[in-house]
Amino acid sequence: MSSYSRFHRRHFLKFAGGAAASSLLMPSAALAAGAGDGWTKLLDRARQALDQHGDVIKHRDRLVLVDFSLPSATPRMMLVDLARGRRQLLRVSHGRGSDPAHxxxxxxxxxxxxxxxxxxxxxxxxxxxxxxxxxSQRLVGLEESNNNAEARAIVIHGAWYSNDDVAARLGKLGRSEGCFAVSEAQIDPLLDWLGPERLLYADRV
Known part of the structure; x- marks a missing residue:
């Protein structure tokens, strides 16, 4: 078994402290709380994607949601550990072409x-x-809306412009070229936790 396919609990828990003070570590059952909750809607869409693309998504124990309805200064990447009933929120950038005025x-x-x-x-x-x-970690788009991800080199990586101090100073993160950029402090534990052949689902709700 690849080291990336193992869940390293100590790395996951690192998200809850230090520079990631705005992050959450909560029971994933809380996702179901409240009608109209955006995270609930996004999780429902992700579960539909798991059913649709289950032949290629081999690992279904955990997944990542990105709610692009939220501003970049707000933690809007949710790590959902379905097996252990936990969730975690991180900040993540969006592409400069999606926000020309920054x-x-x-x-x-x-x-x-x-x-x-x-x-x-x-x-x-x-x-x-x-x-x-x-x-960094490569991503393969599974839908017509993102099937150029490999050709465009859309990946998950760390970047200084996604660090918490940038959000605190500017009230927003910097922009990527379409990649999912998280803080430099969080990229290693994120990739250790996520591993290959799992779902990342991004949308607005």
Whole structure:
């Protein structure tokens, strides 16, 4: 079994402290609380994607949701550990093409090469690698709305412009070229926790 396919509890718990003070570690059952809750709607869409793409998504014990309805300064990437009944919130950037004025709000999606925009829909996590942003993880888009993800090099990586101090100073994160960029402090524990062949689902609700 790959080291990335093992759940390292000590790494997961690191998210709850230090620079990630705004993060949550709560029972995932809380996702079902409250009619109209955006996270509940997003989780429902993710479960539908798991059913639709179950032949390629081998691991269904945990997944990642990204709610692009929220501003970039707000933690809007949710790690959902379905097996252990826990969830975690992190900050994550969106693409500059989705927010040309750098307002901190995603305005539009695009799947077009060169758009530098974020794409919506279901992704499967693939291999990790060392790139210009350090340790990163490739993503494969599973829907018409994001099936150019590999060609566009849309990945998960760490970046200084997603660090908590940027959000505190500017009231928003910097922008990526469409990648899911989290803080430099959180990228390693995130990738250790996530591993390959799991679902990342991004959308607005």
């Amino acid at each position: 307002s901190g709000w995603l305005r539009s999606f695009s799947n077009v090469s060169g758009s530098n925009a974020s794409s919506r829909g279901a992704y499967i996590t693939a291999a990790t690698y060392q790139g210009k942003h350090g340790r």
